Amino acid sequence: MAKDARGRELPKGIRQRDNGTFEGRVAVDGKRVSVYGNTVTEVKKKIAETKYKMEHGIYVDQCNISFDEWFNTWLEEYKKNSVKSGTVFSYKNYYKYYIKDELGMRKLRDLRGEHIQHLYNKLKQDGIATSTIKIVSAVLSGCMKQALKNGLIERNPVPLAILPKAGVKKQSRVLTQEEQTLFLKYAKAKDSYLYNFFALALRTGMRNGELRGLKYSDIDKKKMVIHVVRTLKYEEGRGLYEDTPKTASSTRDIPLTEDMLQIIENQKKFWGISKIINKNEYVFHQGDKRPISRDCVQSEIDRVIALIREDGINFERFTCHGFRHTFATRAIESGMQPQTLKTILGHSTLSMTMDLYSHVLPSTKAEEMEAISGAFKIS
Incomplete structure (x- = not known):
């Protein structure tokens, strides 16, 4: 012995x-x-x-396992039951589009820091945003940390690589008051089936998926709030499905004003609904009651913009998230307290709200500077 x-x-x-x-x-x-x-x-x-x-036939030889095999095992055994299905889908996409071709066929035990670094550098050279590369790094880190715990590797190579320096952050597209008025004017004049969707997006700052997932049961007239309790997501092979909001703080109540109620009533009238029979019906849907996809929303935004441009008006393209940015900017301009805005937007931290939405339009900054100029006058 x-x-x-x-x-x-x-x-x-x-x-x-x-x-x-x-x-x-x-x-x-x-x-x-x-x-x-x-x-x-x-x-x-x-x-x-x-x-x-x-x-039981489930042993994998750690000497021969590829990174591709381990990633799929990690996703199935360690993430599938611990995170939202939408998060798993997101991990799959980041792996498929940014990681698989570069690292998938390498042996897990052979992965080194320079391989991770080469991946980061290549993504940067291909014009991939630094924010996206950071998510790629987070996915790799979680995957490799578990491999280390399982004894499949002796050292996690991810911390050995250096993330590329972020460039100048592109400012989010915010509609001016004139632009938002013009856009809604054209959407209404051209009888857009999403006119009321656009109007409510501008009035609430709700996310695209949250608005598409809004049901009549979420409109609480007694408490005068909109209950944000779900979001619509899309997954290849599964189609559109309902999920819980983005984060715990995203499940929230948004004060319901009379003009917001009117927007919802107008949407009912658009489809010729005199009274609500099914509380589970989506407020915004296709003509055949099917839910609306993210692409459909963007397609309709682009259609309205094209109509504006046809009349010789220069109008920069924006995404549906631009409505959220615009709402937040108007709220700040109107003096809404950051803590209140944070709650309405469903952010988890106040710093997130201020980092994303504390920008104001040039005209507003000029007005603010003019307002305090008296404090510095020289006698």
């Missing part, structure tokens, strides 16, 4: 290596596998786990 460096007898199948660590050997149906650990107890545990996996 083998003994350790102190002369103590070791359990059958375990030996101490020259570097002081321990090796255990597992044999099932003629296949032999070695496991390693810093203590005998750790090795005994790994022997039991490995034997179970080999006997």
